[in-house]
Amino acid sequence: NAGVTQTPKFRVLKTGQSMTLLCAQDMNHEYMYWYRQDPGMGLRLIHYSVGEGTTAKGEVPDGYNVSRLKKQNFLLGLESAAPSQTSVYFCASSLAELGQFFGPGTRLTVL
């Protein structure tokens, strides 16, 4: 089992560009999450999903959109990237509320 994988691992964008981060899990988990990690601030929840076709806002949703068309995939989109979105993005999945499994992260730089 690969667990939780994230694509790409690194990306550099210019302000105003768009991109999509892909998260995939092979553990048949219902719940999936997108977090961002910034220095000194821990992990903050952007959006999450409690099942295929459902999404919900987390703590810092502005500037991001998500989609969960398939149970195993959770996509995070940036429509118009801003320097404030420079961060490390982590995807996670879980069977229930406890024990979230995290992917390796995507380091995004917006110039």
Next chain:
Amino acid sequence: DQQVKQNSPSLSVQEGRISILNCDYTNSMFDYFLWYKKYPAEGPTFLISISSIKDKNEDGRFTVFLNKSAKHLSLHIVPSQPGDSAVYFCAAGETGRRALTFGSGTRLQVQP
């Protein structure tokens, strides 16, 4: 306003000694707590958890203590090993809500 706080950004201990990582929270609705460990360039990995109905949970070298009245939890690692060197995140959750609230992390360095 941070609901989960880890006030020590870093901690250095000698191999074989005890490491104590601390975490404070403000939201009394939190009813379960977790510790995650993170190595550089990797995602956090789940370490140990505790429910609010307990005050202690032990798993091998790792023990988590919860003091609900003080809204404080701590992670004890005994004995500490160089491989324990990582960033440790405290997280809190509320049953029925899917999200976890994370602290800012404590970097543990175990000196050989």
